[in-house]
Amino acid sequence: MTAVDLPAVPRVLIAEADPWSRDLLKQVLLNVRCDARLDVCADGQHAATLLGEKTYDLILADWELPGVDGLSLLRSVRQKRRSLPFILLSSRNDSASVREALPLAPTAYLTRPLNMESLTQRLQDLLLNEGESVYCEIPPLAPGMTLPAFLERRREVCDGAPLRVDVKAAVQRSLGPEGLDLKQLEGQVHSDPQITAVLIAAANSAGYHGTPVQTLSEALHKLVPGQSMNLILGLALKHNVVLGDPGLVAYAERYWQLSQGSADYARRLARMLELDHERCYSACILHRLGDLALLRCLEDWRQGGGALDDQTIGESLEAFGGAYGSALRTRWRLPLELRQLIAGIYSLEGGVYSREALVVNLAVQMARLTEHEGLEELAGSKTARLLKVGLPELSRVRKT
Secondary structure, three states: OOHHHOOOOOEEEEEOOOHHHHHHHHHHHHHHOOOOEEEEEOOHHHHHHHHHHOOOOEEEEEOOOOOOOHHHHHHHHHOOOOOOOEEEEEOOOOHHHHHHHHHHOOOEEEEOOOOHHHHHHHHHHHHOOOOOOOOOOOOOOOOOOOHHHHHHHHOOOOOOOOOOOOHHHHHHHHEEOOEEOHHHHHHHHOOOHHHHHHHHHHHOOOOOOOOOOOOHHHHHHHOOHHHHHHHHHHHOOOOOOOOOOHHHHHHHHHHHHHHHHHHHHHHHHHHHOOOOHHHHHHHHHHOOHHHHHHHHHHHHHHHOOOOOOHHHHHHHHHHHHHHHHHHHHHHOOOOHHHHHHHHHHHOOOOOOOOHHHHHHHHHHHHHHOOOOOOOHHHHOOHHHHHHOOOHHHHHHHHHO
16 A cells, blocks of 8 residues: 555554564654644553454554464455555564565565664555654643643653764764763763653663663663663654743752752762762663653643743642652652662651762752852751761862
């Protein structure tokens, strides 16, 4: 089937078990056809049910689906519609697997890590006529919608923070003759809370097992290099990853600077005290993720026709920033130990806290000081006393 055979608005099924790969496929497809009617599922049985209920114009399915696998879905489809476009995705790149799939005539057999350019080109060939492009207007806000109601609804479904880093440039600078240089890539993106959170979440998803991943470095080494690159590039395809409103940009820059400053202080303090400095850095770079995610949702509100000013932004952050952060960290299933460490930044009341929690709490307090404020009061605080660091140590950390 060619693009000219498609209906005005194609219906597409994506069947992929891994949540982050599923989201990536969705973003790539919507970047090609933003108007596509899209059904997404995580297992083969659900996909088989949907195929029995609806007529699709394109299917993307993972061979390694739980329950009914992708190859079985392809076999079932070919018994009814020989020409239906079906892209089979797989981690199997051996000749025996290819020979097993080819008699069923998949439109494409793509192995992981996916080549994003190749996938995009194939989707364009299948979903667009030559020279055609599809523009989707941003839907206006529902009549009578208030900002608090809008933000409450978006809290459980928001896509996270805007991007601080130019991901395409970062990946390009990290590619060498031998492929992707993970150390170089880490250096390019380590200041970006959204990239850090997504890669940590992906490395802890159902497809990966073992010790929970709590830092960007661990995530990059646990994920296949091509998968890390695809996830990072996929973030740039999402809506409103770059803020357009100057007021929102100013707030975002403030939070990015606070996150970076506290992360740098946490790393130095932890090294001085011989603690896990990368884990402390990770907690601090992520601790404003919710506020940043809220700013991105406020950009959606503005583009939908909602009024926005500095007072509204401040009040929204005060009312919803913390809740957005908690919701994201839980929904993305960041490790409990990392979430507890982030919680230590905000409160040390009650309970027994680790030395790492004391470090991140003190680091954020340091980052909040202006350049004209001294460290004397902070050196006398309960947190500093528990860590047994005084003014000389804090001064050294600040000057490093």
